[in-house]
Amino acid sequence: MTNLIWLHEDALSATHPVFAAAGEARAIFIWDDAYFKRWGYSFKRLLFLYETLCELPVEIYRGDTEETLQRLISEIAAKSLYVPNTVNPEFHRVIDSLQSSLHVQMVKDAPFAIPKKDIGDPKRFFQFWKKVRTSAMQKHAAIDPNQGELDL
Amino acid sequence: MTLTPLKTDFASRQEMVNYVASLAPWLEDTSISPFKGGKSAANAQLENITPLTYAKTRNHLKGDVTRLSPYIRHGLLNLDVVRNAAIDKAGGNAKHIEKFIQELGWRAFWQTVYSNHPDWIWQSVEPYKTGYCEADYADDLPTDLLAAETDVAVINHFVKELHETGYLHNHARMYVAAYLVHWRKVKWQAGARWFLTHLIDGDPASNNLSWQWVASTFSHKPYIFNLDNVRKYSDETLDTSRETNLPIALSYDELNAHLFPNMKSYD
Numbered sequence: 001m002t003n004l005i006w007l008h009e010d011a012l013s014a015t016h017p018v019f020a021a022a023g024e025a026r027a028i029f030i031w032d033d034a035y036f037k038r039w040g041y042s043f044k045r046l047l048f049l050y051e052t053l054c055e056l057p058v059e060i061y062r063g064d065t066e067e068t069l070q071r072l073i074s075e076i077a078a079k080s081l082y083v084p085n086t087v088n089p090e091f092h093r094v095i096d097s098l099q100s101s102l103h104v105q106m107v108k109d110a111p112f113a114i115p116k117k118d119i120g121d122p123k124r125f126f127q128f129w130k131k132v133r134t135s136a137m138q139k140h141a142a143i144d145p146n147q148g149e150l151d152l
Numbered sequence: 153m154t155l156t157p158l159k160t161d162f163a164s165r166q167e168m169v170n171y172v173a174s175l176a177p178w179l180e181d182t183s184i185s186p187f188k189g190g191k192s193a194a195n196a197q198l199e200n201i202t203p204l205t206y207a208k209t210r211n212h213l214k215g216d217v218t219r220l221s222p223y224i225r226h227g228l229l230n231l232d233v234v235r236n237a238a239i240d241k242a243g244g245n246a247k248h249i250e251k252f253i254q255e256l257g258w259r260a261f262w263q264t265v266y267s268n269h270p271d272w273i274w275q276s277v278e279p280y281k282t283g284y285c286e287a288d289y290a291d292d293l294p295t296d297l298l299a300a301e302t303d304v305a306v307i308n309h310f311v312k313e314l315h316e317t318g319y320l321h322n323h324a325r326m327y328v329a330a331y332l333v334h335w336r337k338v339k340w341q342a343g344a345r346w347f348l349t350h351l352i353d354g355d356p357a358s359n360n361l362s363w364q365w366v367a368s369t370f371s372h373k374p375y376i377f378n379l380d381n382v383r384k385y386s387d388e389t390l391d392t393s394r395e396t397n398l399p400i401a402l403s404y405d406e407l408n409a410h411l412f413p414n415m416k417s418y419d
Binding site: 009010011012013014016031033036037039040041042043044045046047048049050051052053054055056059060061062063068071072075084087088089109110111112113119121122123125128129132133136137138139140 | 154155156157158160161162165168169171172173175176178179181182183184185187188189190191192222226227228229230231232233235236239240246247250253254256257258260261263264265266267268269270277318345348349350351352354356357370
């Protein structure tokens with residue numbers, strides 16, 4: 001039984017912490033025609049994505065995102081699914097559905113900033129910047145990406 | 153039946169382009185952008201950034217912007233890596249590149265808002281502050297805009313650039329968005345969707361919330377610009393003559409009176 005990594009369009013990187021977290025795993029990308037049509041992606045965008053994918057240790061499967069993930073999970077009898085953190089609500093819905101079948105772990109990337117106080121619900125940039133500025137102005141080693149409060 | 157993975161090994165880039173075209177038969181236009189995908193291209197672009205000259209020149213259409221956005225949007229480079237590389241380029245002194253880091257912060261801000269309010273990507277956060285309401289704005293993009301044949305030469309230039317390259321300088325994006333929403337009275341959602349179609353770095357958070365910022369549905373007031381402003385931030389490769397740009401060849405007072413006759417002033 002191996003783990004599965006669902007690499008999506010928000011995290012096309014072989015150095016994302018999801019790889020370390022998943023250990024022995026197969027990384028997959030779902031090429032979802034309906035998703036691209038829904039978002040109205042031009043060919044320029046698809047080509048950029050595809051060219052990027054060709055440089056990654058990832059297998060590309062074409063089909064509906066949730067359906068294809070479910071099939072792959074069954075086919076390889078995946079132990080757990082690892083997913084790079086994302087704010088995309090469509091991807092969250094897929095993750096919520098899959099959670100009934102197996103353990104799903106979202107993994108954050110190295111944070112841009114670690115705010116001193118709770119970020120809250122900022123509606124203007126400078127409300128937000130005040131809270132993250134000090135941290136953002138420093139270099140950070142990616143010691144523990146899951147410590148970051150920013151949901152990125 | 154076992155799922156078969158798609159082909160990722162090609163003899164040439166053209167072969168890959170043809171293959172991707174075969175995957176997307178619904179797309180008639182199969183022109184590609186100047187941006188090369190992949191981590192090597194991302195790292196090469198990162199090597200070339202000049203964050204020290206960014207602050208002074210970033211508003212200029214030919215300024216020292218990094219063009220990293222496609223790589224950042226799709227996670228090939230994250231904000232941490234870019235910030236760290238920029239600080240190194242500034243000799244370790246982040247104070248010299250605060251403006252640059254702040255702009256990275258804008259992406260973090262938009263992502264935070266999107267995370268807290270996924271609905272705000274397509275729904276106006278606040279009412280328009282223009283003196284008009286939602287119903288006053290058209291649903292569809294004007295055909296002359298899509299054909300880059302509007303009555304404003306600079307806008308036509310930017311539309312062509314968007315369609316042909318999948319990239320626009322941030323300032324040009326603001327000009328186009330303002331023109332569409334405030335001069336042509338089209339809903340910001342139509343513009344946002346159009347940009348997401350073409351921009352290689354198109355991100356629902358940054359893109360759609362920025363359209364709302366221009367529109368005034370996520371800001372205190374509408375963003376507008378004029379010909380003087382475009383002249384200040386462009387060079388001779390852009391046609392900024394008055395005759396071909398009449399709708400924007402006015403002062404801000406004149407534009408505010410003309411575009412927003414019903415706008416309430418803040419007393």
